[in-house]
Structure formats: C-alpha cells, structure tokens
Amino acid sequence: MHNVNNRSRDIGEFVPAEDDELLICRCEEITKGEIRRAIHDGMFTLTEIRRYLRTGMGLCQGQTCGKLVKEIAARELGLVLSELGNASSRVPMRPIEMKVFGNEKEPGENA
Amino acid sequence: MHKCTEVIIIGGGIIGAATAYYLALQGIKVVVLEKSDNIGDGGSSRNGGGVRQSGRDPRELPLAMYGVQNIWPTLSDELGMDVEYVKEGNLRLGKTEQHLNILRNLTKRCVDLGLDVRMIEAQEAREICPYLSDEVIGASWCPTDGHANPLLATLAFYRKARALGTEFITGENVLEIKKIKGRARQVITANGIYEGETIILAAGYDSRKILGTVGLDVPMTKISLEVLVTEAQPKMFGQMLGTAMADFYGHQSKHGSFVFGGSSGFEDTNKNNGTPITASITAPCICRGIMKYFPLLKDVKIVRTWAGWADISADKIPVISPVEEVPGLIVACGFTGHGFGIAPTVGLLVAQLASGVKPVLDLAEFRYDRFKAKI
Numbered sequence: 001m002h003n004v005n006n007r008s009r010d011i012g013e014f015v016p017a018e019d020d021e022l023l024i025c026r027c028e029e030i031t032k033g034e035i036r037r038a039i040h041d042g043m044f045t046l047t048e049i050r051r052y053l054r055t056g057m058g059l060c061q062g063q064t065c066g067k068l069v070k071e072i073a074a075r076e077l078g079l080v081l082s083e084l085g086n087a088s089s090r091v092p093m094r095p096i097e098m099k100v101f102g103n104e105k106e107p108g109e110n111a
Numbered sequence: 112m113h114k115c116t117e118v119i120i121i122g123g124g125i126i127g128a129a130t131a132y133y134l135a136l137q138g139i140k141v142v143v144l145e146k147s148d149n150i151g152d153g154g155s156s157r158n159g160g161g162v163r164q165s166g167r168d169p170r171e172l173p174l175a176m177y178g179v180q181n182i183w184p185t186l187s188d189e190l191g192m193d194v195e196y197v198k199e200g201n202l203r204l205g206k207t208e209q210h211l212n213i214l215r216n217l218t219k220r221c222v223d224l225g226l227d228v229r230m231i232e233a234q235e236a237r238e239i240c241p242y243l244s245d246e247v248i249g250a251s252w253c254p255t256d257g258h259a260n261p262l263l264a265t266l267a268f269y270r271k272a273r274a275l276g277t278e279f280i281t282g283e284n285v286l287e288i289k290k291i292k293g294r295a296r297q298v299i300t301a302n303g304i305y306e307g308e309t310i311i312l313a314a315g316y317d318s319r320k321i322l323g324t325v326g327l328d329v330p331m332t333k334i335s336l337e338v339l340v341t342e343a344q345p346k347m348f349g350q351m352l353g354t355a356m357a358d359f360y361g362h363q364s365k366h367g368s369f370v371f372g373g374s375s376g377f378e379d380t381n382k383n384n385g386t387p388i389t390a391s392i393t394a395p396c397i398c399r400g401i402m403k404y405f406p407l408l409k410d411v412k413i414v415r416t417w418a419g420w421a422d423i424s425a426d427k428i429p430v431i432s433p434v435e436e437v438p439g440l441i442v443a444c445g446f447t448g449h450g451f452g453i454a455p456t457v458g459l460l461v462a463q464l465a466s467g468v469k470p471v472l473d474l475a476e477f478r479y480d481r482f483k484a485k486i
Contacts (some may be wrong), residue, residue, distance in 0.1 A: 004302055005148065007279040029395035041294065042273045045268070046280075047149045051262035054366065056307060059342060059414060088417075091389055095342055102398030 003083065005047055007042055011077055014040040024072065025065040027058020032072060039076045046070060046087040062087060116142045116278075118465055119298050119307035121285045121321060122314035123147075124155035125451065126443050128268035128279075129458025130311060130465070132190075135275035137466055142300065142305060143272075144283040146317065151265035155317045157387065157419020159338060159349050159361050159372040160261045162452040163166040163201050165228040165253035166217045171428050171453065172224050177472055178456040179255055186455060191269040194259050199349030201256030202236060204404055206246045210355035214251045221253075221302045228253035240348045242435045244406050258362040263450050267484060268458070285314070287324040288440065295325065295440035309465045311441045316422040318418035318444035325437045330482050331372070331445045334378040337393040340415040341408070345366030351439075358400035369411065373397030387418040423446035431457060433464055433476040441465055442479050 020033025030053050043049045046069065055069050056062025062069075066087060075079050092101065118134055120127045123145025131141045147153075160458040162183055164175040176429045179198070187193045205211045207399055236250040237243050244431060266395050273279055288310060298305040312318050316333040344367050353360040361371035375393040382388065402409050423432065426447030434440040443461050450457070456472070463470045 002281045003148065004280060007150075007273055007281065041281075042270050047150050047152070047417060048266065051151075052116055052266050057415070061414060090395070090415045091391075094415070095414045097410050097412050098341070098398045098402060099409040101413050102395045102402060104395055 005044055007044060011040070023057040023064075024068050025058065025059050027054075027064070028054040028056075030055045035072050036076050037067060038075060044077060046073060046084060049073060049086055056087060061090065113304050113306070114142065115306045116140045116286065117307060118142075118311060119305050120311045120313060121288075121298060122312065122318070123150045123269070123281060124313065125151055125265040125268060125313065125454040126152050126155075126313040126446070126461070127311070128265060128272055130313065130443070130454050130461045131272040131277045131279075132268045132275070133459050133462030135272050135277045135464060137462075139466060140275045141272070142307070143277060143279045144305065145281045146314070147277065148281055149192055150269045150281065151262070153357060154419055154421055154446065154448070155265040155454070156262050156339070157336070157417060158261050158380065158448070158449065158451045160258045160370060161201070161256075161360065161362075161449070162198075162227050162259050163253075163256045163351055163353075163449075164222055165201050165251060165256055165464075166203060167221065168428050169220050169224055171449070172221060173422045173472055174453040174456045174460075176226065178453055179257070182260065182459070183393065184269075184456040185256070185361055186264070190271045192263065192267045193365075194264040194267050196257060196259040197362075197365070198255060198257035198348050199352065200254040201351040202240055202241065202254060203251040203355060204236070204243070204466065205249050205355040206403070208234060211249045211440050213355040214249070219249045225437075226253065227255060229363045231401060232416070240350055240352075242407050244404055246403060256351055260364060262452075264454075268455075274481050278439055284320055288312070288321060290436075290437060292327065294438045295434075296383075303380055309441065311345065311443065311461060311465060313443040313461070315444060315446075316420060319424075322442065325434075325440065327436065327479065329430050329442070329445055329479055333425050334418045334423055334448075335381040335383070335387050335418050336374065336378060336421050336448060337389050337397070337416060337418045338370060338372040339394045339397055341369040341414050342412045342414050344369065349353065352404075353398075354404065358403075358406045359397050368414070369408065371397055371401055373400055381418075387420050387435065389416045389418045421446075423447050425460050425482055427456065429457070429477060430479045431460060431474050432479045434479055450468070
C-alpha cells in the first residue's frame with residue numbers, strides 16, 4: 001500500500017493539550033506531547049515517528065505503546081487507523097543475549 | 112494532475128533531502144518524490160552510521176574529508192536538531208598478519224591524500240578502546256573519523272527542507288522521465304505528471320530503471336546488508352569500529368545501544384521478496400564476529416535486527432553527474448554502501464550543479480559515462 005502523501009498539506013497548528021505530559025512509550029519515556037509535536041515537524045507515518053523519537057524502539061519494541069501511538073497519530077493527522085498502516089515488527093521476538101543468539105551448536109557439541 | 116516547479120528530486124532519501132535543503136536555502140522551489148510511504152526508507156535509514164574517511168576509495172576521499180571538515184561539526188546546529196554526530200575516531204581492527212596487510216594498504220592510500228590515519232599496535236588500540244579482546248593484534252586509527260545517527264540525520268534534512276518550503280510527496284512511484292525539446296522536463300508517476308526545469312535522480316538502485324527511460328544506464332547491482340541493535344548500555348566507547356575483514360562494523364549510539372552491521376557471506380544471493388528482510392543466519396553470525404573482538408558484550412541483549420539494500424556500482428563509487436545527452440538531468444546514485452557519511456557533501460555538490468554554481472569539489476571521477484568494457 002502506498003498512499004500519495006503530500007507532506008506540505010495543512011494539518012493545522014500544534015495546539016498544546018493538558019495531557020501532553022502523559023507518558024506513552026514507557027521504555028523510551030516519550031510523551032503524548034512529543035509525539036504530537038513530531039507529527040507537526042513532518043513525521044507523518046508511524047515509521048518516521050519511531051525513527052524520530054524512538055517510540056517503540058526500546059526493550060518491548062512497541063508491544064505496549066504501538067497501538068496508543070497509532071491512535072494519537074491518526075487523530076493528529078485526521079486519518080482513520082487503517083489509513084496509517086502498521087510499524088514493522090522485527091526479529092527477535094524478545095530480547096536475547098548475544099552469546100545465546102550467536103550459538104548454533106547442537107547439544108553435546110563443544111561451544 | 113500537473114504540477115510545475117524549478118527542481119524535481121526523485122528519491123526522498125538523505126541525498127534527495129540534503130540536496131533539497133541546500134536548494135531551498137537559496138530560495139529555489141523543489142518537489143521531492145518518494146516511492147515508499149516513508150522518508151529515507153532505503154539505505155539512508157539502513158546503514159551503520161559511519162562518518163568515516165579512512166578506508167575510502169581515494170576518488171571518494173575528498174568528499175568525505177570535506178564533510179568532516181566543513182559540514183558535520185555544525186550540522187546539528189544548522190538543521191536545528193541533534194543528529195548525534197560524534198567525532199572520536201575510527202578503529203579498524205586486525206587479528207592476523209594478513210588482516211594487518213589489508214589495513215596497511217588501506218591506510219597508505221589515504222595517507223597519500225593527506226588524511227591523518229596510521230597503523231597502531233594492539234596496546235595503543237586498547238588504550239583508545241579498552242574493551243578489545245586479546246585476539247586483536249593491531250589496527251588502523253583515524254582520529255578525525257566518527258559516526259552519526261542516520262535516522263535522525265536523514266529526517267533532520269527533510270524537516271528543515273520542508274520548513275523552508277520544499278514539497279515532499281511520498282507514495283509517488285516515478286515511472287518515467289520524459290524529454291521535451293531535447294531537455295529532461297517531465298516526471299511521470301502513477302498518479303500524474305510533474306514538470307521541472309531540472310530533474311535530479313537520487314533513487315538508489317531504482318535509479319537504474321528510471322535512467323533506462325531516457326536511454327541511459329549505470330551498471331550496478333544491489334545486495335542486502337543486515338544490522339543488529341542491542342539494548343542500551345552505559346557508555347563504553349565513542350569510536351566507530353570496523354575490521355580488516357569487514358566481519359562487522361558499528362558504534363555505540365548516544366542512546367546507549369550498540370548498532371552493528373555485518374554479513375553472513377550470502378549478501379549477493381539473499382532472498383528478495385520485494386522488501387529487505389533479515390535472514391535467520393545473519394544476525395547470529397554477526398554476534399559471533401562481535402564476540403571475538405568484544406567478549407564483554409556476550410551478555411548484552413539484541414532487541415532488534417533489520418536489513419536494507421545497498422546499491423553497488425560496478426567500480427564501487429557513486430555516480431554524481433549531470434547527463435550531457437539529457438540536459439537538465441543530474442544523477443546521484445550507486446553509493447555502494449558507504450553513502451551516508453558523504454551524503455551532506457553530496458547534497459551540497461548536487462545543489463550546486465542544479466543551481467549552475469561551480470561545485471566546490473571536482474566531480475570528474477563520478478561521471479555517469481565512465482564505465483568501459485574490459486577490452
């Protein structure tokens with residue numbers, strides 16, 4: 001899916017809100033206000049917001065905040081959720097130590 | 112839809128965004144067309160973040176040195192956001208005498224061009240970075256090399272260019288460049304026609320297909336490269352790292368996570384399902400490479416891996432060139448996996464070409480028509 005997306009289109013001014021201090025991404029400590037501001041800086045997709053702010057880039061990889069970020073972004077951009085797509089999920093499913101990830105020896109083989 | 116502007120840039124990566132920024136500074140009207148949904152979705156966001164001069168091809172070295180001397184140190188201030196540029200040197204590590212020979216050759220050709228880079232013994236390498244394993248017997252050391260955050264640097268150029276009035280349009284797949292009265296003039300997309308006085312093609316590997324529509328070709332291929340990211344750690348070292356054998360490369364980011372790229376040996380033949388995907392054998396292989404040089408990192412957790420395409424030109428340096436047969440067309444592609452560090456310089460040079468100013472560096476080595484048959 002590629003929607004034509006003009007980044008100069010008018011999405012209105014950033015209006016401060018009372019709940020802007022609310023923590024949305026707990027791993028990386030990103031607030032609702034920071035997410036809304038990023039959108040007004042031109043970050044119009046979940047991927048761009050993530051690269052710009054690090055939302056969903058911490059230990060849980062967005063499994064906690066992904067949906068919240070999407071809802072905030074959709075509202076700020078005046079889109080319905082399905083128009084926004086999803087951020088990519090990436091290997092590994094959960095954090096894994098380098099010595100474990102890198103070990104491909106069979107049981108009994110010398111590590 | 113029919114839209115007219117002064118300059119059209121095909122490709123919304125860091126080259127396109129940086130070029131747009133330098134043009135917008137002069138008040139030039141620019142439209143940037145990006146095929147994917149995201150700005151900087153190709154190699155621009157998928158690289159190890161090296162801002163490296165050492166190890167460069169001598170033809171490319173002046174671009175890297177210019178950037179380190181004139182652009183990178185003040186880029187965060189200039190663009191109004193932190194691009195996490197760190198200038199704490201580059202260590203390229205060796206474990207065998209054969210590795211050291213590779214490093215000596217790379218070092219010599221850069222020294223000949225005036226770069227401050229030298230071979231150092233294992234002990235000095237460990238004084239610079241105390242976490243190296245005993246297997247490391249020597250390194251090359253370039254104190255003025257460094258790294259930056261490619262995600263932020265790309266978006267910083269985009270953000271600033273956009274604020275200066277550049278129009279970025281994502282999801283616009285360019286199908287064709289069309290000449291009018293002998294000049295490149297129209298850019299045809301799936302949705303409409305854009306018209307510009309100058310057209311800049313900076314679309315990575317996809318540039319090849321688009322160049323074909325005006326009868327030209329740049330010989331290049333694409334390979335998939337993979338990177339892993341660890342959980343955040345307390346600051347251990349600030350150097351950019353590489354190895355003689357290119358087992359892995361990377362750095363510790365400002366955030367604390369380590370970002371290490373590497374290879375499995377199957378880069379040329381990795382699966383291509385239309386999007387860059389990680390292969391299950393690669394990240395574990397990178398882990399094993401890292402642990403040989405940095406045993407201390409064995410307990411650090413990997414949180415994420417990703418892959419990206421690199422556009423590899425036939426002679427391993429980019430094309431940065433106006434096209435004589437197609438006046439009005441400028442090409443910047445084939446960055447061969449080392450485009451990020453030179454991207455600000457290239458953006459400046461391409462903007463100079465597009466605005467009719469003599470480029471501040473000579474671009475003769477980067478011509479589009481330099482590729483000749485072997486006999």
